[in-house]
Amino acid sequence: MTGNRGVVYQGPGRVEVQDISYPEFELKDGPGVNPANVGRKVPHGAILKVVVTNICGSDQHMVRGRTTAPEGLVLGHEITGEVVETGPDVEFVKVGDLVSVPFNISCGRCTNCKARRTEICLNVNPDRPGSAYGYVDMGGWVGGQAKYALVPYADWNLLRFPDRDRAMEKIMDLTMLSDIFPTGFHGCVSAGVGVGSTVYVAGAGPVGLAAAASARLLGAAVVIVGDLNEERLAQARRFGCETVNISQGDPGDLIAEILGTPVVDHAVDAVGFEAHGSGEKAGQEAPASVLNDAMKVTKAGGAIGIPGLYVTGDPRAVDEAAKVGSLSIRFGLGWSKSHAFYTGQCPVMKYHRQLMMAILNDRVRIAEAVNAVAIPLEEAPEGYRSFDQGAASKYVLDPNGYLGTG
Structure with a gap:
């Protein structure tokens, strides 16, 4: 079993990078997991080796203690990764694919998803319509500020980059597609x-x-x-x-x-x-x-x-x-x-493919616009502190060394 590390909320003003469980194709009990989701099987999911994952202002609200987020919550909803394993029900996503993960978790089956309202999916969060990784009251799906992450409904949710080498050249831009x-x-x-x-x-x-x-x-x-x-x-x-x-x-x-x-x-x-x-x-x-x-x-x-x-x-x-x-x-x-x-939340899937094409064809330089700065996963606490102090930067975490920050 491969080890995993993730950014964990420890109470107002504190995050730590800790050893966490490697993803399985089943939602386990833990901080913030709705009891109705415990034991939920995810044969339609994919496990990603995280290439890049970002610190978001929404994460910062939780870390400041401005929500009801529980201590022990693994943070992170902006995920870009490489598929390393797929569940038995996954048909189109393949191991080795480089993909962007919408921060909204959606099933692709409910009336809202079929209406392109993936931000208010009816089937992924027992608390309310809509869900997200590593976020308070969003069903308890484990966050992606980690080395490895699980994505449910992989064939539906994942946006595959058409050319791996070209994508890696623009990965600091493409990571912004998740949110x-x-x-x-x-x-x-x-x-x-x-x-x-x-x-x-x-x-x-x-x-x-x-x-x-x-x-x-x-x-x-x-x-x-x-x-x-x-x-x-x-x-x-x-x-x-x-x-x-x-x-x-x-x-x-x-x-x-x-x-x-x-x-x-x-x-x-x-x-x-x-x-x-x-x-x-x-x-x-x-x-x-x-x-x-x-x-x-x-x-x-x-x-x-x-x-x-x-x-x-x-x-x-x-x-x-x-x-x-x-x-x-x-x-x-x-x-x-x-x-x-x-x-309301942005329905990411409504826009991410078109914006990917704008990035790949040099129509926009979004990483430059938001001043994206790459740091190792282990420096996430420093990134959170700097962001909280008003740094004019978007911190991009490099959990597995794809960007060479380690």
Whole structure:
């Protein structure tokens, strides 16, 4: 039996790389595993030797203690790997295939999957529609910040790269297909971004930068990224975005200095529930601030894409309402402007093949846009600390030395 190592949540502010179980074609009991999933057979699954796996802002919410994630949870939902074993029901995926894993786990059989709503699959999580690897309340599927990982419904879920050598040349870009590139793209598509659009992206973390790059790929005329972190704003400017530091005033006023008007055609919330205020309230946590600002700066009849994470349980929220996901949103403002809002996880499979082709054919350099930095798996705790301190980087873990970081 081959050994395995993984990144394990140890309580607020702490992760460790530990020995963990090698994957089997059966879901075992453990931290975060729904009792109804214990013993679930996975003959349709594949075991991957992980080539690259990424630290995500969603992981960071858990590590900060801002969710109800249990200690001992193996983290990681952004997985790219090499197939080393397949279950008896797998027909098309083969050992040796190099593949991208959508962070959404889906069965391909339920009504939602058949409608391309793979983010709310009905069959993989007894708690609620939708599932993900290594994430709180998502059914208990083991995370992929590890040397080896199990992927269920492999024929359905896995995106095979057509040429291994070509893929490895662009693996730092292709690793973004598991989550943040489709997520940022989805935020823009759901907001209606197209040729000639003016776009405001709230948040210059990796998802925000991916959204900004996606807006440019979709033909936006002007992409404005707002954040409090100057290093991250500088990263957005490197690939052609305008930026506003929202600590310096109201986002609408700052946008007007660029466009001559305080409104944009489309807005994307890439921040989520750990939002902070702008202007005089900069630095103060205000969970609804980004949504309210987005409504203020989006034109009447416009749309707001919301790929930023919002949760139903935040034990460290600033008030009792926010602890259960209730926010003081100016819904009347959005209603009066006839805004459309699009929320929820990105259905990765809706976009990942097209985005793979854009990467392989040099239409986009997403790793450069998000400043991807490769580190060994054993340095994951340092990566989490640096990311939490606001580093303008997307940390890519190299569990098996494919990138030569060890």
